[in-house]
Amino acid sequence: MGAQIMFYILAIIILVFSFLAVTSSKVxxxxxxxxxxxxxxxxLYFLIDYNFMASVQLIVYAGGIVAxxxxxxxxxxxxxxxxxxxxKTKMIFxxxxxxVGSIVTIYILLSHPFKESSNDIxxxxxxxxxxxxxxxxGGFVLPFELxxxxxxxxxxxxxxxxxxxxxx
Amino acid sequence: MIQGVGITxxxxxxxxxxxxxxxxxxxxxxxxxxxxxxxLILNSVAINFIVINKYLFPEKINGQIFSLFIxxxxxxxxxxxxxxxxxxxxxxxxxxxxxxxxxxx
Numbered sequence: 120m121g122a123q124i125m126f127y128i129l130a131i132i133i134l135v136f137s138f139l140a141v142t143s144s145k146v147x148x149x150x151x152x153x154x155x156x157x158x159x160x161x162x163l164y165f166l167i168d169y170n171f172m173a174s175v176q177l178i179v180y181a182g183g184i185v186a187x188x189x190x191x192x193x194x195x196x197x198x199x200x201x202x203x204x205x206x207k208t209k210m211i212f213x214x215x216x217x218x219v220g221s222i223v224t225i226y227i228l229l230s231h232p233f234k235e236s237s238n239d240i241x242x243x244x245x246x247x248x249x250x251x252x253x254x255x256x257g258g259f260v261l262p263f264e265l266x267x268x269x270x271x272x273x274x275x276x277x278x279x280x281x282x283x284x285x286x287x
Numbered sequence: 288m289i290q291g292v293g294i295t296x297x298x299x300x301x302x303x304x305x306x307x308x309x310x311x312x313x314x315x316x317x318x319x320x321x322x323x324x325x326x327l328i329l330n331s332v333a334i335n336f337i338v339i340n341k342y343l344f345p346e347k348i349n350g351q352i353f354s355l356f357i358x359x360x361x362x363x364x365x366x367x368x369x370x371x372x373x374x375x376x377x378x379x380x381x382x383x384x385x386x387x388x389x390x391x392x
Contacts, residue, residue: 123291130300137304137327141311146319153323156304160330163297166289167341172351176333179358184326184365191319191369195376203383205314213313217306224302233294235342242348247355250348259352266359273363280370 132159304331
């Protein structure tokens with residue numbers, strides 16, 4: 120019962136703040152609403168007992184990505200500056216598209232019979248680590264290495280792009 | 288799994304979050320707010336992977352690994368995107384997409 124109430128509170132926080140994040144007219148506030156959404160998602164992961172994923176979510180998403188976005192906001196705009204609202208027709212068409220899309224997806228979700236598994240075993244962090252470095256059958260060492268190369272490449276690319284010099 | 292909450296409830300939350308992200312992506316003009324909408328979309332996909340892993344295949348681990356990769360890709364994407372945004376601001380003195388007709392030197 121307690122977990123149920125907690126889930127609905129987290130769901131309301133996620134939906135309300137993600138809606139505010141895409142409609143707020145101040146960029147800094149939109150970033151803060153994104154932060155609340157990501158923290159509530161971390162709470163959802165704690166609720167379904169995936170503690171490692173929840174801590175990764177809080178550290179990388181809520182800690183790292185939001186801090187980067189805040190730096191970008193502070194380097195580019197005045198914090199109190201208001202951004203222009205989109206045109207009415209664009210809002211109506213995008214809203215219609217989103218509403219129709221979510222209705223179709225929710226209809227499919229409700230009509231699909233999910234076979235929920237009854238056993239409720241928890242996974243420890245060591246299992247995730249062993250799977251990431253496992254090069255046998257069903258192991259994930261290749262995508263792990265690819266992600267490490269991707270992170271290195273993006274690090275170098277970010278430095279190269281942001282440090283470009285202009286002659287004029 | 289969460290006691291008393293079925294998988295469809297969690298998936299409905301992530302679906303709504305995904306389409307809110309789509310709405311923001313289509314309506315926003317400011318580059319940073321477009322980035323925020325993309326983060327919402329990626330986060331809802333990660334929720335889907337985690338929840339399906341937990342509810343349908345709790346003895347497996349693939350969903351968690353894939354959402355780890357999604358988070359890593361999102362971090363890399365944000366790093367690049369913010370470098371591009373800062374460069375864009377230096378060229379155009381604004382970060383609205385409509386001021387960026389040319390992306391060349």
